Amino acid sequence: MHSKKTVLAAAFAAVAALTLSACGSGGDPADDSVAEVSSGTESKPATVLDQPFTKPDLVLTDTHGKKYDLREQTKGKPTLIYFGYTNCPDVCPLTMSNIAVAKRALPKADQDKLQVVFVTTDPERDTPASLGSWLKAQDPDFTGLTGDFPTIQAGARQIGIGIDPPKKEKDGTVVSMHGAQVIAFSPKTDKGYVLYSEDTTAEDYTEDLPELVKGETP
Numbered sequence: 001m002h003s004k005k006t007v008l009a010a011a012f013a014a015v016a017a018l019t020l021s022a023c024g025s026g027g028d029p030a031d032d033s034v035a036e037v038s039s040g041t042e043s044k045p046a047t048v049l050d051q052p053f054t055k056p057d058l059v060l061t062d063t064h065g066k067k068y069d070l071r072e073q074t075k076g077k078p079t080l081i082y083f084g085y086t087n088c089p090d091v092c093p094l095t096m097s098n099i100a101v102a103k104r105a106l107p108k109a110d111q112d113k114l115q116v117v118f119v120t121t122d123p124e125r126d127t128p129a130s131l132g133s134w135l136k137a138q139d140p141d142f143t144g145l146t147g148d149f150p151t152i153q154a155g156a157r158q159i160g161i162g163i164d165p166p167k168k169e170k171d172g173t174v175v176s177m178h179g180a181q182v183i184a185f186s187p188k189t190d191k192g193y194v195l196y197s198e199d200t201t202a203e204d205y206t207e208d209l210p211e212l213v214k215g216e217t218p
Contacts, residue, residue, distance in 0.1 A: 045200035046208060048217055052191035053183060056081075058155035060119065060147035063132030068145055070117065070155075071190070078213045079115040079185040081192070083156050083163055085122035085176045086134040091198050093138070095182060100139040102205030110213045113187070116142045119156070121163045121178040123149055159183055159192055184208075188215035 055071050062068040070081075080099060084092035096118060103111055118135060120126035123146045126134075131144040146152075149165060156163050161179040168174050180198035185191060194212065196204070208218035 045197055045204045046218065047195045047197075049193050049195060052186075052189070052193040053159040055079075055185055055190050055192065056155040056158040058119075058145075058151070058158075060145040060151065060155075061128055063128045063135065063144040065128045068143070070145070073143075074115045074117065074185070075190060076187055077115045078113055078187045078215065079117060080182055080212075081117045081119065081159070081185065082182045083119045083121050083152070083161050083178050084180070085120050085166070085178070086126050086131060087122065087174065088176065091180050095180065095198065095200075096135070096138040096142065098200065098202040099182070099205055100142070101202040102209050103139060105206045106209055106213065110210070111141075113213055114209070117145060118142055119145045119152060121152065121156075122166045122174070122176045123147055123152060124166070125174070184212045186215040187213070194218060 055074070058070040060068055060070070082092075082095060082099075084095065086092070096116075099116055103114055103116070106114065116139065118131075120131060126144075126146050128144075128146060131146055135142045135144045153163050153165075156179070161181060161183075163176070163178040166174050166176040182196040182200065183192040184194040184196070186193055194208070194217070211218040
C-alpha cells in the first residue's frame with residue numbers, strides 16, 4: 001500500500017491551481033516557473049483531503065452532443081474527474097490509459113458503477129465528435145465533456161484545478177496548461193475526497209479503485 005497524506009483542501013487548492021502541466025510544450029522557457037512550482041509540490045500519488053471538495057456545478061456537452069449536468073448525471077456514483085485535452089502528447093493519454101487499465105481489473109458490476117469524466121481544456125479543437133473518438137480508444141464508457149472555455153475554467157476552479165486558455169507557440173504547437181490532478185468523488189457523499197497526482201500509476205489506481213467504488217478511503 002503506497003503512503004498517503006491528509007491535508008486541508010483549501011490549502012491544497014491554492015497549490016493545485018498553480019501546479020500546471022505544460023502538455024504539448026517543447027521546453028518553452030515561459031513554462032520554467034510553473035515547472036519549479038510543480039517540482040516543489042510533488043508528493044505521494046494519493047492525497048486524502050481533510051475537507052473534501054463539493055462536486056462542480058458544471059453543465060456541458062457530452063460526446064453525443066447532448067447536455068450533461070455533471071452533478072445530476074453522477075449523483076450517488078463513484079466518480080473520477082480529470083481536466084485535460086486530446087492533443088496532449090503525454091500526461092493526458094497516460095492518465096486515461098492508467099485509469100482504463102485499473103478499471104478493467106474491477107468486477108464487471110463495479111466497472112458499471114464507476115464514472116470516469118474527462119473535461120477538455122481545449123474546447124475549440126475538442127469537439128464532441130473528436131473527443132468521443134479519442135476516449136473510445138481508451139474506454140468506450142468514459143464520459144467526455146466540452147463547452148465554452150470560461151465555463152470549463154470556472155468548473156475546474158471549484159475543485160482547485162487551474163487551467164489556462166490554450167496558446168499557440170511560435171512553431172505552431174498549441175499548448176494547454178492545466179492541473180493534472182484526478183479527483184475521486186464518493187458515491188456516499190458526492191464529495192471529492194481523494195486526489196491523485198500525475199505520477200499515479202496504473203497499479204496505484206488498481207489498488208485504490210475497489211475502495212473508491214464503495215466510497216471508502218483507500
